[in-house]
Amino acid sequence: SYQRGLYAFGLVSNFIIYQAFFTGIYNYRSRELLNMRKIPMAFKFSISVLMSGSMTYLLYNDNLYDE
Numbered sequence: 001s002y003q004r005g006l007y008a009f010g011l012v013s014n015f016i017i018y019q020a021f022f023t024g025i026y027n028y029r030s031r032e033l034l035n036m037r038k039i040p041m042a043f044k045f046s047i048s049v050l051m052s053g054s055m056t057y058l059l060y061n062d063n064l065y066d067e
Contacts, residue, residue: 014052
């Protein structure tokens with residue numbers, strides 16, 4: 001069940017990171033929004049996967065060494 005919880009946390013955090021930082025819902029000027037649209041979707045998605053994957057990996061390692 002812990003593994004399923006980590007998968008769910010990874011998916012939810014990936015979705016939140018991608019929506020919050022890479023789709024333009026933040027309040028920047030129009031120039032920054034246009035610059036963000038020039039970055040390929042695959043690159044933005046891979047960055048969000050790396051961020052959420054590192055968070056889940058750290059949670060997994062912390063649980064391994066807890067008593």
